Amino acid sequence: MDEARRNLLRLGVLTAASAALPVEALAQRLQTSASGAASAGPTDADYQALANLTANDFKPFVGATFKVTQASGTTRVTLAEVQSPPALATTKIAVTPSPQTYALRFKNVAGPLLKQGTYVFDNSALGPFAMFIVPSAAKAQPMYYTGHVNRSVQ
Numbered sequence: 001m002d003e004a005r006r007n008l009l010r011l012g013v014l015t016a017a018s019a020a021l022p023v024e025a026l027a028q029r030l031q032t033s034a035s036g037a038a039s040a041g042p043t044d045a046d047y048q049a050l051a052n053l054t055a056n057d058f059k060p061f062v063g064a065t066f067k068v069t070q071a072s073g074t075t076r077v078t079l080a081e082v083q084s085p086p087a088l089a090t091t092k093i094a095v096t097p098s099p100q101t102y103a104l105r106f107k108n109v110a111g112p113l114l115k116q117g118t119y120v121f122d123n124s125a126l127g128p129f130a131m132f133i134v135p136s137a138a139k140a141q142p143m144y145y146t147g148h149v150n151r152s153v154q
Contacts, residue, residue, distance in 0.1 A: 042130030046120050049129035050149065055102035057126070058082045066106065066121045068114060075111035077121075079104060080144065100151035104131070108143040 059082050068075045083103040106121075108114070116135060122128040131147040 042118055042120050046128055046130035049127060050131055051151075053126065053129060053149075054100060055082050055084060055149075058102075058104060061123065061126065064123060064125070065109065066123045068111075068119045068121055070112070070114070070119065072112045075114055076109040077106040077145065078109055080107040081105040101149065103146055103148045106133070106145045106147075108145070113143055114145060 058079065061079050062082060064079055066077050066079065068077060081104075083105060085101055085103075114133065114135060116133065118130055118132045120128050120130050131149075133145040133147040136144040136146070
């Protein structure tokens with residue numbers, strides 16, 4: 001009985017040690033390097049940057065290029081449109097378009113296609129910001145991505 005417990009403990013220790021190895025390798029692969037490799041993901045500063053931007057901040061950059069870096073490479077997109085929602089009215093509240101509620105539509109220019117998820121977009125004038133995007137139809141050409149910002153105040 002004691003031998004079985006020892007074997008079980010050894011197996012547990014080996015399993016734990018081997019499980020940690022791929023995580024370390026992945027973490028090293030995703031860390032930012034001097035060569036500009038992809039980072040592990042958006043930082044708090046990236047999320048805060050979008051919180052400080054309004055639709056009016058983006059409108060002058062329609063047609064501008066944004067860089068999106070991910071593990072599979074860099075994708076370049078252009079800002080195709082800044083969309084404001086139409087005025088909505090319900091029986092209880094009225095929501096009017098505001099620079100705090102908008103959608104950004106990006107067109108894929110070059111690089112790997114992006115899946116639905118959160119990415120850091122970088123523009124030389126606006127700087128980096130994190131945004132959750134949804135791609136257009138899978139076989140659409142060209143591919144478009146849409147990200148919504150909703151900071152409505154009632």
